[in-house]
Amino acid sequence: MSYQFDERTQRKGTCCEKWDLGKKLFGDPDVLPLWVADMDFKCPPAVIDAVTERAKLGIYGYTFRPQEYLEAIISWFGRRHGWQLNASWITNTPGVVPALSVAVQSLTEPGEDVILQSPVYNPFYDVIVKNGRKVAENPLVLEDGGYRMDYGHLENLMRQGAKLMLLCNPHNPGGRVWTKAELERLGELCGRYGVNVVSDEIHCDLVFPGNRHYPFASLSPKHADMTITCLAPSKTFNIPGLASSYTVISNPQLRQKFTDRIDALAIGAMNYFGPSATIAAYNESEDWLEAVLEYIRANRDFAVGFLAERLPMLTPVRSEGTYxxxxxxxxxxxxGAALKQLMYRDAKVAFTEGSLYGRNGEGFLRVNLACTRELLTEALERFAAAVAEMRTK
Structure with a gap:
């Protein structure tokens, strides 16, 4: 099937966080938004059909997860990632970020350290600090065009008593798809020091050719025993508004702690449309994913080439996955303040300013490539013109 990713869908006026908050967030309703991580592409046809058919019933009542939903998840991860799951390991969550927060609450006590690797998705900081825990920052090292883990520094944090780590795999915003060897070395350290891992793998299906995603828990029984994996079809198939996330936890003790907290907070209910959308996505939309990945890869290559030609003083970090x-x-x-002014006021574009992801994100920008080539080109042209104007002053 052919998909029209160059087709621009009007999202303004739809209560769209990405497109309708320009005035509130950036001071100008006409700022081009390439910031929050959703796609500007229509969902796979099978997902649209499934949600439309579900809506036709006209009664949007309480929903439970059918067996077909669990089977779709199990089949997808076996097929795409070689990870054999058991239905009993899967727990509903209202979102990956709420799942991260529940995991922090379940596996640590107030005042304890939780490790993260900066620069990293900003809610990682929130779920630690707002739950009364302390951030133990393990900065990633930028060298040879990409990030690597600093295992020596990481081991020091574990020696000092941290017992939980939040892992971003693949990494947002850095675009790393961690290799098997890197994750095995990380798992060895965690096992040695008794550190549990909460692995955010929401971008797991968005990996470019030449790279492979390894679910951290899939590497060995020891890895699985220490891990809560947070997943969703939302990034893969552009359905974040359908609250269709879940965790995979094979260790019964960890799973009990996690589900007890979910139950205490009463947040385990299913979205009415979520199971139908997930089934259609995982069972019928693999060709759409392959097509959208190719379009995003081409956008990545275009952006990298544009920067090399028009903004050679800027350096894109090697992107192995995510959009x-x-x-x-x-x-x-x-x-950071001057970068925002350059974007919002001068260029009238909204990328994400890097200090949001930690101190070593300062001076960086994150650009969402999941948009039409026309929009990406216009945004980069605007930014290049603003930089050129700034450099003449």
Missing amino acids: LLWIDCRALGLD
């Missing part, structure tokens, strides 16, 4: 491009803009010599 997010992380760009080193430190050569511009601007702090």
Whole structure:
């Protein structure tokens, strides 16, 4: 089937976080939004059909998860990632970020350290700090165009008593798809020091050719025993509004702690449309995923080429997966406030300013590539013109 990813869908006026908050967030309703991580592409036809058919009933009552929903998840991860799941390991969650928060509450006590690897998706900080825990920051090392883990520094944090780590796999915003060897080394350290891992793998299906996603828990029984994996079809198939996330936890003790907290907070209910959309996505939309990945890869290559030609002082970090491009803009010599002014006021574009992801994200920008080539081109042209104007002053 042929898909029209160059077709621009009007999202303004639909209570769209990405498109309708320009005035509130950036001071201008006409700012081009390439920030929050959803796609500007229509969902797979099978998903649209399933949700439409579900809506026709006209009664949107309480919903439980059917066996077909669990089977779709199990089949997908066996097929795409070689990970054999058991239905009993799967727990409904209202979102990946709420799942991260529940995991922090379940596996640590107030005042304890929780490890993260910066720069990283900003809610990682929130679920630690807002739950009264302390951030133990393990900065990633940027070298040879990409990020690597600093295992020596990480081991020091574990020696000092941290017993929980939040892992971003694949990494947002850095675009790393961690290798099997990297994850095995991480697992060895965690096993040695008794550290549990909460692995956010929401971007697991968005991996470019030449790379492979390894679910952290799939690497060995020891890895599985220490891990809560947070997953959803939302990034893969562009359905974040359908609250269709879940966790995979094979260790019964960890799973009991997690589900007890879910039950205490009364947040385990299913979205009415979520199971139908998930089944259609995992069972009938693999060809759409392959097509959208190719379009995003081409957008990535276009953006990298544009930067090399028009903005050679900016350096894109090597992107192995996700639809997010992380760009080193430190050569511009601007702090976070000045970068925002350059984007929002001068260029009238909204990328995400990097300090949101931690101190070592300062001077970087995150660009959402899951948009039409026309929009991406216009945004980059605007930004290049604003940089050129700034450099003449």
